[in-house]
Amino acid sequence: MTTLQVSSQKQLRQLIEQIERLEEEKKALAGDIRDKYAEAKALGFDVKIMRKVISLRKKSQSDRQEEEAVLAVYLHALGMLDEPPAEPPSHIMDAAE
Amino acid sequence: MTTLQVSSQKQLRQLIEQIERLEEEKKALAGDIRDKYAEAKALGFDVKIMRKVISLRKKSQSDRQEEEAVLAVYLHALGMLDEPPAEPPSHIMDAAE
Amino acid sequence: MTTLQVSSQKQLRQLIEQIERLEEEKKALAGDIRDKYAEAKALGFDVKIMRKVISLRKKSQSDRQEEEAVLAVYLHALGMLDEPPAEPPSHIMDAAE
Amino acid sequence: MTTLQVSSQKQLRQLIEQIERLEEEKKALAGDIRDKYAEAKALGFDVKIMRKVISLRKKSQSDRQEEEAVLAVYLHALGMLDEPPAEPPSHIMDAAE
DNA sequence: AACGTTGAAATAGTTC
DNA sequence: GAACTATTTCAACGTT
Structure with a gap:
């Protein structure tokens, strides 16, 4: 049809x-x-x-905090941040062994 | 402040x-x-x-408008349209001898 | 971590x-x-x-591609094309009697 | 021609x-x-x-700082930031009387 | 040199 | 959750 x-x-x-x-x-x-x-x-x-x-x-506040936490981790990995970042929730860190 | x-x-x-x-x-x-x-x-x-x-x-709506705009530009470039289309192009086809 | x-x-x-x-x-x-x-x-x-x-x-390049894609979809919808175009649409033209 | x-x-x-x-x-x-x-x-x-x-x-660092300063001012204006922001350069504040 | 306009890039949302 | 589409955002460009 x-x-x-x-x-x-x-x-x-x-x-x-x-x-x-x-x-x-x-x-x-x-x-x-x-x-x-x-x-x-x-x-x-x-x-x-x-x-x-x-x-x-x-944006919900938690979203913002999560984002900032990951950003801190990455900046630290690149040596662009002296202080190691505080304590992000674990599920964000997939690439960490 | x-x-x-x-x-x-x-x-x-x-x-x-x-x-x-x-x-x-x-x-x-x-x-x-x-x-x-x-x-x-x-x-x-x-x-x-x-x-x-x-x-x-x-799309066909905006295409039609676009086509008309292009046509106007070309006609103007060929001296077949007195009014410059939309904005006045300063010097059309100087490379023409 | x-x-x-x-x-x-x-x-x-x-x-x-x-x-x-x-x-x-x-x-x-x-x-x-x-x-x-x-x-x-x-x-x-x-x-x-x-x-x-x-x-x-x-634009005319991408338009041509788009046209062909749409044509394929329609032909398929009309049962004039065996292979589904790109991804298989599940139920074409159910409203047709 | x-x-x-x-x-x-x-x-x-x-x-x-x-x-x-x-x-x-x-x-x-x-x-x-x-x-x-x-x-x-x-x-x-x-x-x-x-x-x-x-x-x-x-982004140059100064750009970033300027942006953050203005953001702080706006957030303060909206009551989303308790502390009044520090000291942004004057030229940013056009809308202030 | 600021302004608006346009086109590309990125993000968000929707679908399967 | 992966892919596609739509929307939004950002940057370049010409213009005034």
Whole structure:
């Protein structure tokens, strides 16, 4: 069977149109966000830092701590950090023998 | 000055909260879209192909715009279009004798 | 375990140095490309149009590939292609009666 | 004059081909880098952190410090940091009155 | 030399 | 959990 039933065609068309409408709305919101950043920039704020702040707020604290712990271990391995890092949870250290 | 003025702090806080609100709405829309695809799948449609169709529709739209832009550039380069397309290219085809 | 094993440290260091070397080479090539454009400009060519031409060539290449992929998907969906395209889609066009 | 001299055409063609060759090489290097990261991942290293390490090495130290100072100011403005930040250079604080 | 624009690179999310 | 896609982020470029 190489064609859809007429009723299915109609359904499909509706679904696709609904999705496209939702995507347009999403795109509009993305534009609004861009505008907000532009506004902030015009007021003299540092947009890049603002993005960082917002992403920090999103990230859970534990995630951040874990990331920093691994980073410390790696920097230490490269001799870019004198103090050996404190005590990261074990499951992070796959590459350690 | 190690801190922002109180008025700036307030401004910053407002901007960030507005952005976060917009991002939430955007995320909600993404969820709606996901739901629509799930609905389609439940009705027996192939979601992968639907995505392809939608992206093709998007692409053909932007392609058409791009094509027109390129055409304008070329026509202008050949002196067949008085108005420079979008931004004024300074010296077109100097290498032509 | 707060630090990596010495052997892992060594491995990590090597990987990072290799990557940094590759990135330098990449950067050098980017410089070469810039030089080429400068040369072209000095010869009187319109760099902007050249860029457009090159990007069009790239795009038409990938477009052609995309088109073929989509075509394969559709043909398969219509049962006119035995081999599934790339990955085997599990159930094509269930909504067809 | 709507066409290039034959000699110019030839020149243009050569330049474009040279650029396309350079871009291919660049692309190949990007692939090599991706492979290296894949290798690292297979050995159990955290690729995301490796990227961070490499970008830290690239960034000049002063850049990093400036960024952190501004971030501290913003976090303080949002009440996410109790201690007032130390002493960032003045030119960063445009939005402060 | 800052600005916006564009294209590439990286990350996040989704699917199987 | 591996691969693919989509989104976001970052850097280069031309422009004003």
